[in-house]
Amino acid sequence: MTVRFPDRHQAGLALALELAKLDLPAPIVLALPRGGVPVAAAVARQLKAPLDLLLVRKIGVPWQPELAVAAIIDGEHPEVVVDEPMRRETGVDRAYIDAEAKKQLEEIERRRKIYLGTRPPLSVQGRTAIVVDDGIATGTSMRAALLALRRRNPAAIVLAVPVAPRDTLEALRRQVDRVVCLAQPEPFYAVGMHYQDFHQVEDAEVVATLLAVDKTP
DSSP: OOOOBSSHHHHHHHHHHHHHTTOOSSEEEEEOTTTHHHHHHHHHHHHTOOEEEOOEEEEEETTEEEEEEEEEEOSSSOEEEEOHHHHHHHTOOHHHHHHHHHHHHHHHHHHHHHHHTTOOOOOOBTSEEEEEOSOOSSOHHHHHHHHHHHTTOBSEEEEEEEEOOHHHHHHHGGGOSEEEEEEOOSSOOOGGGGBSOOOOOOHHHHHHHHHHHHTOO
16 A cells, blocks of 8 residues: 555645755745645645645536546647547537636636735746646646746746656656656555545635745745
């Protein structure tokens, strides 16, 4: 049996210990909401680094929404990343993906207003961008996030997650400069199986967590 984390905060503390060993220059921590925020907050506090968000939304298969066929991340030029093998396997057409992408962009904008208000994104140019989530399954959402982030010209990108399947991490390594992952179980079934407490993170928890980090001396 693989590592089982008590909760997202404890997973973040464990992740921060590994990241601290790397002595990364000018780090900035970027969380994928909502589940990645408590993990990233613990990392940001331990590394004394600023925390920001990468707003990305999964586009699920119509009859199984949790199974990602594509993902979209906002920005000056919103990026849609399609998992082509999954699209072919499920028979989902591009028209469905495009329609869902518009809906998910609206949800991204809703979340931006709630989480960040009028605060602009922090600059990552010339910094070490540490991208954090509570775990990775298929990697479709993460691929979208990394593609968009690279356009913002960070000096380096570090992908940091508590748990992910080995094959997904190998595919993502091509998009980053370094990967830090605490557990790579085989077989891999679901991120939530590797946490004792894997409650649904709500908007209010995201907002409270971001405020708490902002107030950290």
